[in-house]
Amino acid sequence: MLAVSQLTCQRGSRRLFSDVSFCLDAGQWIQIQGSNGAGKTTLLRLLAGLGLPHAGTVTWNGAPVRETREAWHQDLLYIGHQVAIKDELSPVENLIFGLGLEGISGSRQGVIEALHRFGLKGREDLPARFLSAGQRRRVLLCRLLLRPAQVWILDEPYTALDVHATEFLSAVIEGHLDQGGSAILTSHQTLGLRPGMFLVL
Amino acid sequence: MMTSGFITALRRDLLLAARHKSEWLTALFFFVMVTNLLPLGVGPDAALLRKIAPGVLWIGALLSTLLGLQRLFASDYADGTLEQMALSPTSLSWLVAGKMFTHWLVCGLPVVLMAPLLGVQFDLPSRSLGLLTLSLLLGTPILSAVGSVGAALTLGVRSSGALLSLLILPLYIPALIFGAGAVEADLAGISPQGHLSLLGALLLVSVFFSPWITAVALRIALE
Numbered sequence: 001m002l003a004v005s006q007l008t009c010q011r012g013s014r015r016l017f018s019d020v021s022f023c024l025d026a027g028q029w030i031q032i033q034g035s036n037g038a039g040k041t042t043l044l045r046l047l048a049g050l051g052l053p054h055a056g057t058v059t060w061n062g063a064p065v066r067e068t069r070e071a072w073h074q075d076l077l078y079i080g081h082q083v084a085i086k087d088e089l090s091p092v093e094n095l096i097f098g099l100g101l102e103g104i105s106g107s108r109q110g111v112i113e114a115l116h117r118f119g120l121k122g123r124e125d126l127p128a129r130f131l132s133a134g135q136r137r138r139v140l141l142c143r144l145l146l147r148p149a150q151v152w153i154l155d156e157p158y159t160a161l162d163v164h165a166t167e168f169l170s171a172v173i174e175g176h177l178d179q180g181g182s183a184i185l186t187s188h189q190t191l192g193l194r195p196g197m198f199l200v201l
Numbered sequence: 202m203m204t205s206g207f208i209t210a211l212r213r214d215l216l217l218a219a220r221h222k223s224e225w226l227t228a229l230f231f232f233v234m235v236t237n238l239l240p241l242g243v244g245p246d247a248a249l250l251r252k253i254a255p256g257v258l259w260i261g262a263l264l265s266t267l268l269g270l271q272r273l274f275a276s277d278y279a280d281g282t283l284e285q286m287a288l289s290p291t292s293l294s295w296l297v298a299g300k301m302f303t304h305w306l307v308c309g310l311p312v313v314l315m316a317p318l319l320g321v322q323f324d325l326p327s328r329s330l331g332l333l334t335l336s337l338l339l340g341t342p343i344l345s346a347v348g349s350v351g352a353a354l355t356l357g358v359r360s361s362g363a364l365l366s367l368l369i370l371p372l373y374i375p376a377l378i379f380g381a382g383a384v385e386a387d388l389a390g391i392s393p394q395g396h397l398s399l400l401g402a403l404l405l406v407s408v409f410f411s412p413w414i415t416a417v418a419l420r421i422a423l424e
Contacts, residue, residue: 048288051424074290082281088220100209101282103291 001025002047002151002182007056009042016042017201020056024151024197029173029183031191034201040186041081043201044155047184048078060151077149079157083136087129091115091139094128099146106146114145119165134160144172152176154185167192206291210299218307225269225307232265232312236319247324254323255333255384256377261319262312262337263344263373269308270348270369271362273300274419278356287423297419298412301349309341325384332393333384339400340380346411347372353418375403 001023008018016039024030034040045051047058049065049072058065065072085094092111099106112124118138128136137160144152152173158166170192173183177194185191218225239257240250277283286296316337317330325333351369355361383396 050284050287070290073288076288078285078288080281080284082279082284084281084285086217086276086280086282088217093216097209097213098282098285100213101206101286101291101296102289103206105205 001061002184003057003059003062004047005057005059007043007046007058008054009039009046009051010054011042018055020199020201022197022199024182024184026150026180026182027177028196029177029185029193030197030199032184032186032199032201033188034186038201040201041155044078044080044153044184044186048076048153049073075150076153077143077147077151078153078155079140079143080155083140085128085136085139088127090125090127091120091131091142092124094139095142095146098143102147104147110146111142114142115139117145118142118168134162134165137161138165141169141172144169144176150181152181152183152185154183156186156188158187158189158191204295206289207295207299207302210286210296211303214300214303215306218303224272225311228265228268228308229311229315231268232261233315233319235261235264237322240322250323251325251388252385254320254325255329255336255381255388257323258316258320258333259337259340259377259381262309262316262341263370263377265312266308266341266344266348267366267369269304270345270352271365273304273349273352274356275352275361278422283419284423287420293416293419294412297349297353297415301345301412301415304349305342305345309345313337313341329384329388332387336380336383336393336397336400339397339404340376343376343400343404343407344373346407347376349415350411350418353415353422356419356422376400379403 003023005021007020009016020043022030032040032043042051046053049069060068060072060075063071084098089097092108092115095111096106096108115124118141120135120138123131123135128139131139141157157169161169173193176183236258243249243253274283287293289296313334317334320330320333348369351365355365355368358364379396379400383393383400386396387393
């Protein structure tokens, strides 16, 4: 269980948000909304353990995430704003190296399968600089299919996706929740997912 | 599991370097140019050239390593890969060590291999050429290791290139003194053993500690 209690973030003299608290159990998801600059990404980074909060705690299974970093990162899959894709490498190479950096040895076959499922057939070995913004996002989102994790933190996962990919992503997230995973996502849209929690910053 | 992160980071950066040759070829070309221009500027005085050769080649190596260092973490930082590395369950220090080792393979090793060729134009005797190569072989990994700490500390800072030079070049002084000193001592008829031993000690200390310090600096840069 991921428990967030009274999380406060301050940037200089400006308070971004204060007293954010919620609990996320297996199979639950939460959508974080807020206007531009409200601190959604900052909140997600704090949850992931990338930043230091001004006050408050984030605990995973009872242990503070910044103190049990390896255990938390083993169970966490974080997909941020930035695509983390190298232009010089093909989608397959990008994904295999991405998995390798997380200590998982991905097979070429598995990676190609994931790319096909995300509608990138025929683009497997094309240098990533030839891909459109939406296609790059899809390559990144393939990690959802390849990297097992209990908690997904997704920052604006629906950005730049077309209708087909949006539907597929929703199905993938639903499948993850069905299997007892949980998800935290930011989005400005209303999502076609099962009822979940809302947090407005 | 830890070394697998090291190997992945190494293979990934080597592949990127192979696809993006201009980056490290520029650094190597810079080294060749600097060491070539100096004899032309100083004039054909064989005794003087022999005397300045170790220093010139070592300073060339320092400056060309610096060129590659700016890019060591910058592109991974800009596209979010570094964030993913920081969130990886494997140790960030090992990933950093892999990147550091690649930097040496790509920017340091070519310098070591070119040095004996370039040393010829300074009229260095073959014994000194060998010693120079040995001192660079021991010394260039120090440059990569110490430099990666500086690259991590200046990450995300505006005009980081200039700041990196100011921060790192003073830390290169011991390597420069003992590296160039080994060859100079030999030319003067003194045993270079002491210089080389100290260079080796510096190598061990910097390679042992810098991945860890770099990882800490990267986490701070990402906060």
